Amino acid sequence: MSASNAPRPAARAPNFPRPLASVDVVLFTVQADALQVLLVRRPDGAAEPFAGRWALPGGFVDVEADASLLDCALRKLREKTGAITPYLEQLGSWGNATRDPRGWSATHCFYALVPAPSVALQKGANATEVRWFDADAALRKRLAFDHVELLAAALARLRGKVEYTSLPAFLIEEPFTLPALQHVYEVVLGRPVDKSAFRKRMQGGGFMEEAGMRAAEAGQLGRPAMTYRLRDRSQAALFPRTFNARGTDDLA
Amino acid sequence: MSASNAPRPAARAPNFPRPLASVDVVLFTVQADALQVLLVRRPDGAAEPFAGRWALPGGFVDVEADASLLDCALRKLREKTGAITPYLEQLGSWGNATRDPRGWSATHCFYALVPAPSVALQKGANATEVRWFDADAALRKRLAFDHVELLAAALARLRGKVEYTSLPAFLIEEPFTLPALQHVYEVVLGRPVDKSAFRKRMQGGGFMEEAGMRAAEAGQLGRPAMTYRLRDRSQAALFPRTFNARGTDDLA
DNA sequence: TAAATAGTGTCTGTAAGACAGTATACT
DNA sequence: AGTATACTGTCTTACAGACACTATTTA
Numbered sequence: 001m002s003a004s005n006a007p008r009p010a011a012r013a014p015n016f017p018r019p020l021a022s023v024d025v026v027l028f029t030v031q032a033d034a035l036q037v038l039l040v041r042r043p044d045g046a047a048e049p050f051a052g053r054w055a056l057p058g059g060f061v062d063v064e065a066d067a068s069l070l071d072c073a074l075r076k077l078r079e080k081t082g083a084i085t086p087y088l089e090q091l092g093s094w095g096n097a098t099r100d101p102r103g104w105s106a107t108h109c110f111y112a113l114v115p116a117p118s119v120a121l122q123k124g125a126n127a128t129e130v131r132w133f134d135a136d137a138a139l140r141k142r143l144a145f146d147h148v149e150l151l152a153a154a155l156a157r158l159r160g161k162v163e164y165t166s167l168p169a170f171l172i173e174e175p176f177t178l179p180a181l182q183h184v185y186e187v188v189l190g191r192p193v194d195k196s197a198f199r200k201r202m203q204g205g206g207f208m209e210e211a212g213m214r215a216a217e218a219g220q221l222g223r224p225a226m227t228y229r230l231r232d233r234s235q236a237a238l239f240p241r242t243f244n245a246r247g248t249d250d251l252a
Numbered sequence: 253m254s255a256s257n258a259p260r261p262a263a264r265a266p267n268f269p270r271p272l273a274s275v276d277v278v279l280f281t282v283q284a285d286a287l288q289v290l291l292v293r294r295p296d297g298a299a300e301p302f303a304g305r306w307a308l309p310g311g312f313v314d315v316e317a318d319a320s321l322l323d324c325a326l327r328k329l330r331e332k333t334g335a336i337t338p339y340l341e342q343l344g345s346w347g348n349a350t351r352d353p354r355g356w357s358a359t360h361c362f363y364a365l366v367p368a369p370s371v372a373l374q375k376g377a378n379a380t381e382v383r384w385f386d387a388d389a390a391l392r393k394r395l396a397f398d399h400v401e402l403l404a405a406a407l408a409r410l411r412g413k414v415e416y417t418s419l420p421a422f423l424i425e426e427p428f429t430l431p432a433l434q435h436v437y438e439v440v441l442g443r444p445v446d447k448s449a450f451r452k453r454m455q456g457g458g459f460m461e462e463a464g465m466r467a468a469e470a471g472q473l474g475r476p477a478m479t480y481r482l483r484d485r486s487q488a489a490l491f492p493r494t495f496n497a498r499g500t501d502d503l504a
Numbered sequence: 505t506a507a508a509t510a511g512t513g514t515c516t517g518t519a520a521g522a523c524a525g526t527a528t529a530c531t
Numbered sequence: 532a533g534t535a536t537a538c539t540g541t542c543t544t545a546c547a548g549a550c551a552c553t554a555t556t557t558a
Contacts, residue, residue: 013354017315018270021347021358061347063269063356068348093345093360095273095313096320102265104315106273108345108358179510197547199511204546222509223555241493241519241546431537449520451538456519474536475528493519493546505558512553518546526539531532 019095020105023072024058024147026091026154027081030171030184031116034134037151038121040080041129042144049101050144054133056151058107073110080130082120087113087170087236091154099146107145111154113170162188163242166207170236175211175227178202193243207237271347272357275324276310276399278343278406279333282423282436283368286386289403290373292332293381294396301353302396306385308403310359325362332382334372339365339422339488343406351398359397363406365422414440415496418459418482418489427463427479430454445495459489 027038039054057080066072073088088110095106121130133141139151161167168184169176182198202208208228279290291306309332318324325340340362347358373382385393391403413419420436421428434450454460460480 013272014312016312019273019313019315020265021271021273060266060268061271061356061358063271063349066349069345069358071348090344092342093321095360096323097315097318104313106313106321106358106360108347177510194548194550195510196512196550201547219557220509221507221557223511223557225510239546243547429537446521446523447537448523448539452519471530472536473530473534475530475538477537491519495520507556507558509556510554513551515549515551517548519544521544522542524540524542527537528535529537530535 017104020100020103021061022058022105022107023061023069023076024056024107024109024150025073025076026056026109026111026151027077027086028111028113028135028154028158028171029116029119029132030168030187031132033183033187035136035188036116036132037135037138037154038080039131039133039138039143043128053144054138054141055144056109056147057130061108069108070110073108073112077112080122081114082118082122084114084118085233087167091150091157094146094150107150109150109154111158113158113167115171115173117173159189161236163244164239166202166205166230166237166239169208169230170233174229175214176229177214177225177227179225181228189243201239205237205239207231269356272352272355273313274310274357274359275313275321275328276308276359276361276402277325277328278308278361278363278403279329279338280363280365280387280406280410280423281368281371281384282420282439283384285435285439287388287440288368288384289387289390289406290332291383291385291390291395295380305396306390306393307396308361308399309382313360321360322362325360325364329364332374333366334370334374336366336370337485339419343402343409346398346402359402361402361406363410365410365419367423367425369425411441413488415494416491418454418457418491421460421482422485422488426481427466428481429466429477429479431477433480441495453491457489457491459483 029036038057040057042048042050042053042055044051057076059076061069061072066075069090070088077084077086077088091109091111093106093108095104097104099105135151135155139148139155141148143151158167162185168188169181171184171188172180178199181202182193182195185193185198207230209231211227211229214224214227281288281290290309292309294300294302294305294307296303309328311328313321313324318327321342322340329336329338329340341364343361343363345358345360347356349356351357351359387403387407391400391407393400395403410419414437420440421433423436423440424432430451433454434445434447437445437450459482461483463479463481466476466479
C-alpha cells in the first residue's frame with residue numbers, strides 16, 4: 001500500500017545474523033459439543049526439536065514460495081487440511097532467543113475458524129500425525145515450543161471476541177439455524193446463553209439473511225427452524241455490547 | 253512459559269534463506285491539543301532504502317543484544333526518547349517479499365503511549381532527525397516502507413480501544429484531573445464527550461485513586477479539581493460499554 | 505393427545521447521552 | 532458581583548437478562 005515508490009538502487013541486504021522466521025496457525029472448530037484445535041505431531045529424530053511432541057501446525061517462512069505472511073499461513077492450512085476459505089486473522093508474533101533450540105526465533109501466529117465438516121485432514125508431506133483436540137485439554141498438554149502460550153492467547157482472543165461479534169458463524173456450515181448457532185456460542189463460551197436475548201442480538205445485527213426453512217429429515221422432532229446465511233463472509237459483525245459483563249482482556 | 257523442557261541435542265539451525273526481521277514502534281502522545289506520533293528521518297545515502305523519508309522508529313532485531321521482541325521494542329524506544337516506562341503493546345506483524353527493497357522482510361510492530369513531558373528526544377546514533385507529527389497529518393505523508401499502513405493500524409487500534417478502556421490515562425502525567433483526562437479522550441477520539449457520562453464511567457471504573465486537590469497555580473481560574481493516580485500502571489481498565497456505538501473494527 | 509423443538513412478549517436492570525443545575529475558586 | 536471552571540442530579544434511551552408464553556412439527 002505504501003512501499004510503492006521504491007528507492008533508486010537495489011539496496012544491499014544487511015548481512016548480520018537473522019532470526020528464524022516461522023508462521024503458526026491455531027485452527028479452531030466446533031465438533032462433538034466441544035471447541036477443538038488442530039495439532040500435528042513433531043517428527044521424530046535426534047536432531048529434531050521437540051521430537052514426537054504435539055504442536056500447532058506451522059513452519060518456517062519460505063521466501064521463495066510465500067509472497068506474504070498471510071500467504072504462508074494459508075499454505076500451512078492447505079497442507080494440513082483440505083483447501084478452505086476460513087476466517088483467518090493474525091494473533092500477533094512471539095520472538096525471543098530461547099523459544100527454539102535452533103536459535104533466535106520469531107513466529108507469526110494466526111488463528112483460523114472453520115466448520116468441522118469442511119475439513120479433510122491431510123497427512124503432512126512427512127506423513128506426520130494430524131488430529132483435533134479439545135482446546136482446553138490441549139492447553140494442559142506439554143506442547144512443543146511455546147505453543148501452549150500461543151494457544152492460550154488464541155483462546156483468550158477468540159473467547160473475548162465471541163462476546164461481542166458474530167465470529168462463531170464461521171465455525172458452522174451454511175446455511176445454519178439460530179438454535180445451532182446459539183449452541184456454538186455456548187460451546188465456545190462454556191456457559192449457557194439466553195435464547196431470547198441471543199435471537200434479538202443476532203437478528204438485529206443485520207449480518208445474516210434468511211435461507212429457507214430447514215429441510216425436514218427423517219425422525220426430526222419438533223418445529224422446523226429457519227436457516228440463515230452470512231451476508232458477508234469476509235468479516236464478523238460487531239454487537240453494541242458484550243454478552244455478559246466484559247470479561248478478560250485480549251480483545252486486543 | 254512452555255519452551256522449558258528443551259530437547260536433547262543442541263539442534264542445528266536450518267540453513268535456507270531467512271527473511272529480514274525488524275521491530276517498529278508507533279509512539280503516541282498528546283500535546284498541543286493533538287494526538288502526535290514520533291517519526292525519525294531515514295538516513296541519506298544511495299544505498300539506503302527510502303533515504304531521507306520519514307519513518308517509524310525501528311530497525312532490525314539484534315540477536316545478540318535483544319532477548320525478545322519486546323526487549324527490542326524497548327531498546328528502540330530508549331534510543332529515540334529518554335528512558336520511560338510507557339504503555340507498550342504489540343500491534344501485529346507485517347511481512348512480505350516487497351515491503352523492503354533489501355529483501356523479504358517481516359516487521360513486528362508495537363505501539364506505545366507516553367505523556368508528552370516525559371520524553372526528551374534523542375538524536376539517533378547517526379544523528380538522524382526525530383520529531384513529533386500530528387498523527388492524522390503523518391498518515392497523509394509519504395512515509396518509508398509500508399509505515400503508513402502500520403500507522404493506520406495503530407491509530408485504528410488506539411481509537412478503537414479508547415472507546416472502552418482507560419488507555420488515555422497513559423497519555424498524561426500523574427497525577428491528573430478528570431477534566432484533563434477528558435480532554436485527552438476528546439483529542440484522541442476527535443469528538444466531544446459528555447462530561448457527566450465521562451465522570452460516571454471513570455469514577456465507577458475503580459481504576460484510579462484520589463491524589464489530593466491540584467495545587468493552585470498563579471492565575472489559575474475557576475474551582476480547583478481533584479487529582480487522581482492510576483492504581484495499576486501495568487494495564488488499562490475495561491468499561492462495560494463503548495462510548496458511542498462501537499465504531500470500526502480493530503479491537504482485534 | 506403429548507413431547508420436543510422453534511420462536512415471541514414483557515418486565516427489569518444497567519449504563520450511556522443530554523442537559524440543566526449547583527459548588528468553589530478567582531478577579 | 533461576575534466569570535470561569537469543577538462537579539452533580541435527573542430524565543431518557545438502548546439493549547442485555549430473565550422467564551413465561553405461544554407456535555409448529557412428529558409420534
